[in-house]
Amino acid sequence: MNASPDLKDRLAEAARYALLRRLAPALRHNMAGALQPVAMIATMLEKRLQKPAPDFAALAKNSNDINTLSREAAATCMALMTWLAPKDNEKVPAGEGIADAVGLLVTELSFRGFTVVNESTGCTAAVPRSLLRNAFMASLIALTDEGKSPANVVISATAESDALVVRISLAPTDGEPSGNASHAYRALDWSDVDALVAADNATLVRGDGSVELHFNFG
């Protein structure tokens, strides 16, 4: 499709929307997971207080834990909301940003027979977080959706003089294939990936069971 600049923006927004819908269960699950322990310890504390001779050390521990956990839960929820409303122009070391992005999908991928092997952690080149949360995540999803499980998903990031290259490749492993991805909303396809790659001024090189994302630092 030869899209006008305005239409290109809309197609990137549509891809971001489809990506958010795909990530929504993981976002919700992580939110619930952060909130659950607070209520659990509050219940424990309530029971302790009903005893005739409460254990003060345990009470103090529980109330301290609730305090810490409730603040952590609030911080987690706010951090997860940045998937919906990203900070403008935020840059992040590539390895750290990739770990953050992949972290949201690693459980789902594992259920589907994909084991993430993240070899990018040492890469400290600064890149836009949006590149990793949009183009990279959509590539990871499109690649695993069309790939066969079980497989290792090998992720590497190499900073060259003027560009970062992020590579995702599937390496088949022995075993029974697992279930396919469930698309409660719609599948992300390569046209979505293209729209996101273009929005972040990157380029995509697709191979057989692999993709490379090239991002110029310039």
Place this chain on the structure above:
Amino acid sequence: MNASPDLKDRLAEAARYALLRRLAPALRHNMAGALQPVAMIATMLEKRLQKPAPDFAALAKNSNDINTLSREAAATCMALMTWLAPKDNEKVPAGEGIADAVGLLVTELSFRGFTVVNESTGCTAAVPRSLLRNAFMASLIALTDEGKSPANVVISATAESDALVVRISLAPTDGEPSGNASHAYRALDWSDVDALVAADNATLVRGDGSVELHFNFG
């Protein structure tokens, strides 16, 4: 634009994305507001426990409150997440659905000099919640973005034999105009509204300082 069916879907997704970005600060604010009291009471409880002769009735009250509030906060966060990942085919009484949708914007509108007068609360006709959270919300935003404050925003819903008509109209009031909406992302325009109205099989009738959304029950 004469959009193909597929392109129409993409334009509706783009509009939903822009709408979510616009609503994100309110979603985040409501989340933080639900989580904050838990940490506050946890701090209070910790201080009480450090006293030489703790007040057990107050401790029991605090721990009970934490338990209740943390469960409510989790429920609030999950409910807010349905703005991102709506339930499929959910229908809701129009008055209730309008109140739910408007509730997310009423504070922002008030800061901008718009007072919501919601006359739709008695309308019990069942309509898709998506219509109220997408086409209706986008209409409300587009109308107030281009309207002059201060004004009352009068919202009514009338169920006729075969259709629901939701009307939003601006009624200017006396006073100084307030600040404009801030568009950290981008403004929603009437082409976004059209895309959302079409996606929910509704029709839009625009007047001077008013809009009507017609939805056929058929």
